[in-house]
Amino acid sequence: MNSRGSNRNLHTLLLYLFAFLLLWEWLRPVEQLTNTDHIEVFLLFLLIAFIGSYFESNRILLISIKTIYTLVSIYNFYYTGGFFGSSWWKKFFNDINRNIGNIVSGNWYDLSNVFNTLLFFILLWLLVYLLHYWLLNRQRIFLFFLMTVIYLAVLDTFTQYNANSAIVRTIVSGFMVMGMLKFYRLLKVESMVKEHFFTRKWMVPLLVMVAFSTAIGIIAPKAAPMWPDPVPFIKSLSEKSSNDGTGGIAKIGYGTNDSRLGGPFIGDKTPVFKVLASSRHYWQVESKDSYTGKGWIASISGANDLPFQLDFMKINKMDLKLLKGYQPDINRWMFPLPPFPDHVPTTKENAQIFMDMNYPHVIYPSGLKEIIASRGPHFIYDQDLAKIYALDEKQNPVALKNYMIYFDVPKYRVPELTKITDKDSDLIDLTFLSRYTELPINLPARVKKLAEQITASKTNWYDKAKAIESYFNGPDFTYDQKNVAVPGKNDDYVDQFLFKSKRGYCDNFSTSMAVMLRTLGIPTRWVKGYSDGQFLANSKGEPDKQIYQITNNNAHSWVEVYFPGTGWFPFEPTKGFSSDVQFTYDVKNTTTGGSKVTDPVPFKKPQKKLLDPSEENFLKAKKTEKQSLLxxxxxxxxxxxxxxxxxxxxxxxxxxxxYKIRSKWYPYVLILRFRWRNSDEQLGKAYLVLLKQFERYGIKRKNDQTLRNYANYIDFFFSTSEMSRFTARYEQMLYHQTLPPGSWRETRELWENLIKKTIT
Amino acid sequence: MSREQMNPQIESILNNIEKVMIGKRNVVELSLVALLAEGHVLLEDVPGVGKTMMVRALARSVNAQFKRIQFTPDLLPSDVTGVSIYNPKEMEFQFRPGPLMGNIILADEINRTSPKTQSALLEGMEESSVTVDGVTHQLAKPFFVMATQNPIEYEGTYPLPEAQLDRFLLKMKMGYPDIAEEMEVLNGAQRIPPIETLTPVIDLQGLRMLQEEMKDVFVDETIKRYIVDLANGTRNHDSVYLGASPRGSIALMKASRAYAYMYGRDYVIPDDVQYLAPFVFAHRILLKSEARFEGISAEDVIKRVQARTPVPVRRLVK
Missing domain, CATH: 1.20.5 (Single alpha-helices involved in coiled-coils or other helix-helix interfaces)
Structure with missing residues (x-):
């Protein structure tokens, strides 16, 4: 097949045809997925190249045809004013020049379309040549075929390109080409003349088999994917924390897309931010108001943005001191909404936040009053999402590195909350109420039934919410991040969790609670953010403050219920979590308490029995010595x-x-090992190494086989006589204990040849 | 086995014999091995396959005195060794040498004669001397006995005792020639028996030299170990009642030496040992009766022992 002039036949034509079809599959998605137009121009180029290659036309003629075609196409795409006019040539070459400069300096994004098109033509040209080489010289195509299949699979998985029919076409073309090439290779190996008889005997079954298997493949029922969609997982890996919430395995963390909840999580300890604060808090980012049956979306966003007000007056020394290390110019921004009504007593707190990740949104606790940040960005509050953005002058989002916040920590009065009953919904604005009680039409009725059942004995909203909150704390529900169901096409996310799986993480619990309360006509919203994080250290400068580390693992969601007169009040339905909300039951009684504190206060040491101080110190020292190392x-x-x-x-x-490819490189190592050894003793070692290598190769000497017999077998196996010659020397060395001087040098070549034969 | 360059003198003997012996080169080779190793051969085969022909051709080729003893039940020891007869003229007993006093002796159907006569022959084979009437007579050198034994007749035979079988270096079977060979035999038989046309290619002196040179063939420790391993293997085999004796090991080493020498090598390789082991050991092994009932032959046992005895391919670790 290598000889010139013999390639212009039906077989080559068919090979080219299938190769063209395979290459075409590479071009098809390009039009759909990129901003490349006029794909037919490139196809025509391919055709010309293949036809030229097939007819083995004069090389120079072919090159000029392709060059002219390329230039004319580029001219048609991008230039006017006559192909033969000098103006476009000038522009063209200038453009090329500039782009080469861009390439050299690595400015990949600045490459112009003209240059891209030119590169694309060259790429196609190379590909055609490569295919020509593969088909006619190497007579192998598997690699290209495999790459095509992988290419299509990847596109089908990660883009909107639908490769269903493309994969069928590829399989047919690929197997046809491979089958044909195998036939030609066999002919070549067996030095047979291509006869029609043989050709028919091979090609007909090939055709039948490909047709049959393709037909079976198309008709046969397809199994559902065995693994969850890998896309979210891979995306979460590549983008660290941006879980886009499309179901499947996701990495835990904060993401903006919650339209499809469910599926397992894998933990991620990537740090998000550190907080310097005097107590633990939940940190919120945003909230969603509309439940779709699969997840949450925001019905409106950005429509009711409120800007923070700059307060020039109130920068005090304290703030300066705190933020000094970072930026001397600071601004104080006032939160645009009043925080808590008067009947909620509050304590003032502040905290400093040091971001480990770059987010344009501001992470804040409830009761936010002021943000103190270095000069530059201003802040807006998106009321619909309850989300705060930092923006620069051009209204582009800015990622803050660190900022300080002042906020009020509320101590809710339970009697105030328990006042609110269904009657009080009149107090709420109707559009507001309908927005936060809206539910999907096809929400199964049993969700509402269950909610009513749980809250049957309760009259006010607070007790109802508490009842539902504690319902999730019951033994039926399990906190689990891995074995979590993804709602099917006809499943409701909440319904599935409540009645089928009963197993999930915060999203399941919080969404379910929010939806159940909504079925009772209580306005709720779903809040996303972070739980209180992990205690890192006590602050050095301020003894009453601690540093907490919040990682992606702390990403959390909870529920807020709107109480007229009080505002949004948080609930924590997720099993094993406890909110930091403080409330009092009695106005007169000032005792306060966390609702369900499970996390121990980090710096509180358990009381010990009193010991003699010296003994204590001694024990301590001993212990700490060991422990510190541990x-x-x-x-x-x-x-x-x-x-x-x-x-x-x-x-x-x-x-x-x-190890897998050892047969490819290990023989060279062996050869190298003995290359510089000249003493005749090496012959014996080399021989044993050779035996071992043959054993690895799969032609092991039987235990009772004599060397001579084995050598004959090896020689027969490799059609040579080298092993026998080499073995004779070794026999003499082993069984006679003599060896003529220089034997190893004389036989090294034999040995190397034999070793090389084991390279596969 | 690959064809090696043979010792030219031995090759000429072989070729000479092949002029009259069609086929059976391996049997001829083995006989030569025994001759070189100063051993004796027991041929176990039916009559008419060319045993006599081969021995005669061998004797002629080395210019040796050929004697044939046809063993019959009534044969007496003195018929083999010779007898002292009173010479009235000189008034003394004179020794008249028997057929054993030749160089190459064909002892035909050795199992037909009485144990007494058999032992006379075997003593001669072992000690290369015979004692008649108190006088010890040295046998000729070289001295080579090729005994034959008919395996199909049992009546009126006296099977050789194990101890005496041990005296033979090799035991082998001739076997029938294949069709082409037999056709050629028929063609040859039309003419005068060609054995008469054979000329010696080497004299007895030359043969003695070969026998001496053979003793210089080197046997490495690894090979000795291999031989011992094989002999040991026969002793420990489940089907064996009595394995090969140390004399068997010595015999195998001697035979291997001769074989290596025949192939122009001055050292023994495992191939020699492997090839010769069945011929050396088979008649030295006594199988258990269960094994015999199962139809296992001594050759089978030796093959199995060989299959599980590793061939030495590296130096012994001392």
Missing amino acids: KSTQKFIKQKWRSFLSVIVIAGLMAAFL
Whole structure:
């Protein structure tokens, strides 16, 4: 097939045809997925290239045809004023010049369309040549075929391109080409003349088999995907925390798209921010108001933005001191809404937030009053989402590195809340009420029935909400991040959780509670943010403050219920979590208490029995000595285990890969090992190494097989006589204990040849 | 096995014999091995397959004195060794040598004669001397006995005792020639028996030299170990009542030496041992009766022992 002039036949034509079809599959999605137009121009180029290659036209002629075609196409795409006019040529070459400069300096985004088109033509040209080489010289196409299938699979998975029919076309073309090439390879190996008889005997079954298997493949029922959609997982990996909420395995963290909730989570310890505060708080980011049956969306957003007001007066020394290390110029921004009504007593607190990740939104606790940040960005409050953005002068979002907040921590009075009953819904604006009690039409009726059942004995909203909140704390429900169902096409997310799976994480609990309360006509919204995080250290400068680390693992969602006269009041339905909301039951009694404190206060040490101080110190010292070592190792392992694991995994994979392909490289190592050894003793070692290598190759000497017999077998196997010649020397060395001087040097070539034969 | 360059003198003997012996090169080779190793051969085969022909051709080729003893039940020891007869003229007993006093002796159907006569022959084979009437007579050198044994007749035969079988270096079967060979035999038979046309290619002196040179063939420790392993293997085999004796090991080493020498090598390789082991050991092994009932032959046992005895391919670790 290598000889010139013999390729212009039906077989080559067919090969080219299928190769063209395969290449076409690469071009099809380009039009749909990129802003490339006029794909037919490129197709025509491909055709010309293939036809030229097929007819083995004069190379120079072919090159000029392709060049002219390329230039004319580029001219038609981008230029006017006559093809032969000098003006466009000038522009064209200037453009090329500029783009080459861009390439050299790495400005990939600045490449012009003209240059891109030119590159695309060149790429196609190369591909056609490559295919020509694969088909006619190498007579192998599998790699290209495989790449095509992978390309289509990836596009089908990650883009909106639908490769259903493309994959069928590819399989047909690919298998046809592979089948034909195998036939030609066989002919070549067996040095047979291509005869019609043989050709028919091969091609007819090939055709039948491809047709049959394709037909079966099309008709056969397709199994549902065995694994959840990998896209969200991979995306979450690549974008760290931006879970787009499309179901499937997601990485835990904050994301803006909650339209499809459900599915398992994997933990992610990526730090999000640190807080310096005097107590633990939930940190909110935004809230959603509209439940779709699968997740949450915002019915309106950005329509009711309120700007923060700059307060020039109230910058005090304290703030300056706190933020000094970062930026001397600071601004004080006032939250545009009044925080709490008068009947809710509050305590003032402040906190500093140090972001580890870049988000344009501001993370804040409830009761926010002021934001103090370095000069530059201003803040707006999106009322619909309850979300705060930092913006620059051009209204582009800015990611704050650190800022300080002042906020009021409310102490709700339960008697005030328990006053609110269904009658009081009249107090709420009707559009507001309908917006926060809206439910999907097809929400199963049993959700409402269950909500009514749970709250049957309760009269006011607060008690109803508490009843539902504690309902989720019952034994029926399990907190789980892994084994979590994704609602099917006809499933409701809440219904599935309440009645089928009863297993899930915060989204399941919070959504369910919000929806159940809505069925009772109580306005709720779904709030997203972070739970209180992990205690890191006590503050050095301010003894009453602690530093908390909030990671993606702390991403959380909860429920807020609107109480007329009080505002949005948070509830924590998620099993195992406790909110930091403080409330009092009695106005006169000032005792306060966290609702369900499960996290221990970090710096509170358990009381110990009194010991003799010296003994105590001694024990302590002893203990701490041991513990500090243990702790530092533990800490080290805790912090670095990921990198350790990945290094081990990567090393393991590499080792496995090297082991897998050892037959390709190990013989060279052996040859190199003996290359510089000249003493005749090496012959014996080399011989044993050779035996071992043959064993690895799969032609092992039987235990009772003599060397001579084995050598004959090897020689027969490789059609050579080298092994026998080499073996004779070794026999003499082994069984006679003599060896003529220089034997190894004389036989090394034999040995190397034999070793090389084991390279596959 | 790959064809090696044979010792030219031995090859000429072989070729000479092949002029009259069609086929059966391996049997001829083995006989030569025994001759070189100063051992004796027991041929177990039916009559008429060319045993006599081969021995005669061998004797002629080395210019040796050929004697044939046809063993019959009434044969006496003195018929083999010779007898002292009173010479009235000189008034003394004179020794008249028997057929054993040749170089190459064909002892035909050795199992037909009485144990007494058999032992006379075997003593001669072992000690290369015979004692008649108190006088020890040295046998000729080289001295080579090829005994034959008919395996199909049992009546009126005296099977050789194990201890005496041990005296034979090799035991082998001739077997029938294949069709082409037999056709050729028929063609040859039309003419005068060609055995008469054979000329010696080497004299007895030359043969003695070969026998001496053979002793210089080197047997490495690894090979000795291999031989011992094989002999041990026969002793420990489940089907074996009595395994190969140390004399068997010595015999195998000797035979291997001769074989290596025949192929122009001055050292023994495992291939030699492997090839010869069945011929050396088969008649030295006594199988258990269960094994015999199961139809297992001594050759089978040796093959199995060989299959599980690793061939030495590296130096012994001391």
